[in-house]
Amino acid sequence: xxxxxxxxxxxxxxxxxxxxxxxxALVQRYTSSLRFDQRLALVDIAGSLAHAEMLAAQKIISKAxxxxxxxxxxxxxxxxxxGKFDWQLALEDVHLNIExxxxxxxxxxxxxxxxxxxxNDQVATDIRLWLRTEIDHILVDLKRLRTALLDQAEKHxxxxxxxxxxxxxxxxxxxxxxxxxxxxxFTRDAERLLSCRKRVNQxxxxxxxxxxxxxxxxxxxxxxxxxxxxxxxxxxxxxSDRDFAIEFCAAASILMMHVxxxxxxxxxxxxxxxxxxDLPDRFCTGSSIMPQKKNPDVPxxxxxxxxxxxxxxxALLTLMKGxxxxxxxxxxxxxxxxxxxxxxxxxxxxxFADMVPHISVNQELMLGAAExxxxxxxxxxxxxxxxxxxxxxxxEAVAHAVKLCVKxxxxxxxxxxxxxxxxxxxxxxxxxxxxxxxxxxxxxxxVEARNHLGGTAPKQVIAxxxxxxxxxxxx
Ligand code: ARG
Numbered sequence: 001x002x003x004x005x006x007x008x009x010x011x012x013x014x015x016x017x018x019x020x021x022x023x024x025a026l027v028q029r030y031t032s033s034l035r036f037d038q039r040l041a042l043v044d045i046a047g048s049l050a051h052a053e054m055l056a057a058q059k060i061i062s063k064a065x066x067x068x069x070x071x072x073x074x075x076x077x078x079x080x081x082x083g084k085f086d087w088q089l090a091l092e093d094v095h096l097n098i099e100x101x102x103x104x105x106x107x108x109x110x111x112x113x114x115x116x117x118x119x120n121d122q123v124a125t126d127i128r129l130w131l132r133t134e135i136d137h138i139l140v141d142l143k144r145l146r147t148a149l150l151d152q153a154e155k156h157x158x159x160x161x162x163x164x165x166x167x168x169x170x171x172x173x174x175x176x177x178x179x180x181x182x183x184x185x186f187t188r189d190a191e192r193l194l195s196c197r198k199r200v201n202q203x204x205x206x207x208x209x210x211x212x213x214x215x216x217x218x219x220x221x222x223x224x225x226x227x228x229x230x231x232x233x234x235x236x237x238x239x240s241d242r243d244f245a246i247e248f249c250a251a252a253s254i255l256m257m258h259v260x261x262x263x264x265x266x267x268x269x270x271x272x273x274x275x276x277x278d279l280p281d282r283f284c285t286g287s288s289i290m291p292q293k294k295n296p297d298v299p300x301x302x303x304x305x306x307x308x309x310x311x312x313x314x315a316l317l318t319l320m321k322g323x324x325x326x327x328x329x330x331x332x333x334x335x336x337x338x339x340x341x342x343x344x345x346x347x348x349x350x351x352f353a354d355m356v357p358h359i360s361v362n363q364e365l366m367l368g369a370a371e372x373x374x375x376x377x378x379x380x381x382x383x384x385x386x387x388x389x390x391x392x393x394x395x396e397a398v399a400h401a402v403k404l405c406v407k408x409x410x411x412x413x414x415x416x417x418x419x420x421x422x423x424x425x426x427x428x429x430x431x432x433x434x435x436x437x438x439x440x441x442x443x444x445x446x447v448e449a450r451n452h453l454g455g456t457a458p459k460q461v462i463a464x465x466x467x468x469x470x471x472x473x474x475x
Contacts, residue, residue: 014096014114033332034087036339037094041080043129044094045073047122050225051205052113060215061112068109072102093332095119095126116215117208120239120327124204127334129226131248134342135197141346142190142255144353146183146472151357153179154465158458160443161276161366162375169373172443175361176461183468185258192251200244203228207235210326240326242316242334249313249338252345253306259348260306263299266359270296276369278360283351298351305344312337370443374402374412379440379449384424387432397424413441 013023023031049070056066076098079085091097096119103110156175163173203226206212206219212235219231232238269276279296287293315337323330377398384394401423405412415423421431439445451457454464 013090013092014099028090028092031092031329032089033093033335034089034091034097036335037123038087039339040094040123040126040130040335041085041098042077043126043133044098044122045077046226047125047129047205048098048113049073050222051117053225054218054222055112055115055215057221058216058218060115060217061109065109065112068106069102069113072106072110075105076101093119093123095122116213116217117205118210118239120209121204121207121235123331124207124239125226127242127245127338128200128202128204128228131245131338131342132197132201134346135193135200135248138342138346138349139190139193141349141353142186142193143472145349145356146186146190146468148353148356149179149183149186150465150468150472152176152359153183153461156361157461157465158447159361159363159366160370160447162370162373163456169369169375171378172370172375172446173456174447174458174461175366176458176465177447177456180461180464180468182258182262185261186255187468187471189251189255189258192254193248196244196247196251198229199247201227201229202244203231204238207232207238210236210239236326240323240328240331242320242331245334245338246313246316246320249309249316249341252341253310253313255345256302256306256309256348259352260303262352263303266299267296267303270294270299274369275365276362278362279355280358283355283358298355302348302352305348309341309344312341367443371411371413374405375443376412376441376446377402379446380412380437382449383437383440384433389432397426400425411441413438 052061052066052069055061056063076085079101085097085101087097088100091100099110099113102113153176156179159175160172161175161178162169163171163178203219203223205222206217223229223231266277266279268274270279279298281294283296283298284294285297287295316334319330319333319337380401381391381394381398384397385391389397401412401415401420404419404423405415408414412420417433417435417437418428420437421428421433424433426433440449447456447458449457451459453460
């Protein structure tokens with residue numbers, strides 16, 4: 001860039017008066033946020049209009065100036081949405097680009113817009129306005145996902161599958177109960193996002209650069225116009241902290257952790273080794289070399305993307321931790337991690353809300369797997385306890401029965417009554433074990449017996465779905 005050109009570029013900057021030489025071209029690129037903060041353009045305009053309206057109401061600028069600003073901003077909004085706005089890197093960021101264009105369109109009135117404010121409170125306002133709307137969008141899709149889980153749970157309230165601990169068959173559960181576990185997780189995620197939204201939705205504008213302003217501004221009026229729940233109570237805090245964005249990223253990381261756990265299960269269940277579920281082809285991809293493959297790319301990518309969302313959280317925490325009050329340019333680095341988190345989480349939740357209703361279940365295979373691995377051994381121990389045996393003794397007795405089955409390569413329910421009694425070390429004559437023991441040895445008897453709040457019994461799953469549907473209506 002020639003020096004005349006460079007100095008011209010510098011002249012157009014809002015702060016050029018103080019400088020004796022043009023900004024270095026690389027520095028210009030290095031310090032500009034235009035590449036990524038353009039997406040704040042529309043909320044930037046909304047914030048400016050609310051500010052200008054208040055300035056006019058407080059007689060800090062004239063009514064005519066406000067009318068001109070409104071007109072100019074309408075034109076700018078049109079240019080931006082039509083993709084016709086001439087963004088200038090030399091103008092550093094979205095705020096200065098819009099202001100410069102406004103001044104070009106309406107003259108002095110445009111120059112009066114920045115009265116009583118700074119880019120420091122302006123940018124904090126923009127991010128909050130933008131983020132609150134994004135939270136609302138995510139919550140809509142999260143609700144769809146939760147509803148899909150409820151529908152699956154209701155449909156499969158009595159579908160038996162093996163429950164695992166240590167990824168080994170532990171006890172039979174129902175697929176409905178399993179789906180409801182995720183419903184609970186995603187419900188807490190929705191609550192976290194809603195709670196975070198309250199702290200996001202506070203107005204920084206009026207803090208100006210850091211100390212407030214000498215004009216008789218009315219911050220409550222601006223907050224009301226923009227739909228904020230309240231006003232940031234300290235100007236230094238208002239312009240400098242990004243804890244609201246960090247809090248969102250923390251909630252997003254937890255949400256993605258839950259998506260990632262569900263993904264891990266979908267991947268396992270889809271593998272032919274398990275074969276528990278299937279997904280429609282439109283949610284899977286093939287292999288370019290192995291013609292037989294149908295890969296679970298969506299859950300695998302979701303599991304992978306959880307890493308970058310976690311990374312963004314750490315980036316923001318690290319960005320903030322060394323900053324003295326008040327605003328520092330470091331904060332310009334808040335946008336990319338935040339935007340990336342929003343984009344990743346929004347798309348992930350959307351795709352899961354689309355996909356979960358179409359998970360189909362191979363009930364036979366699931367039941368077969370639940371019958372393997374002595375999944376009802378605890379039920380047998382509980383049966384003995386109910387007949388008067390202390391639990392530790394019952395545990396030991398059943399362990400012997402399992403040992404016999406391993407030797408015979410059969411299931412507990414394959415033993416004859418006499419074999420079972422003997423294996424448990426009981427006296428066959430006075431034995432308390434009778435034929436009804438075979439009911440508790442079936443996976444169906446096992447799940448039905450866990451009939452209490454939070455248990456896996458089909459009745460309890462149906463009741464849990466019902467409670468959840470009522471709660472979901474209200475949020
Ligand atoms: N682009 C800046 C940011 O994203 C706007 C605020 C700049 N303020 C300043 N004093 N340089 O944070």
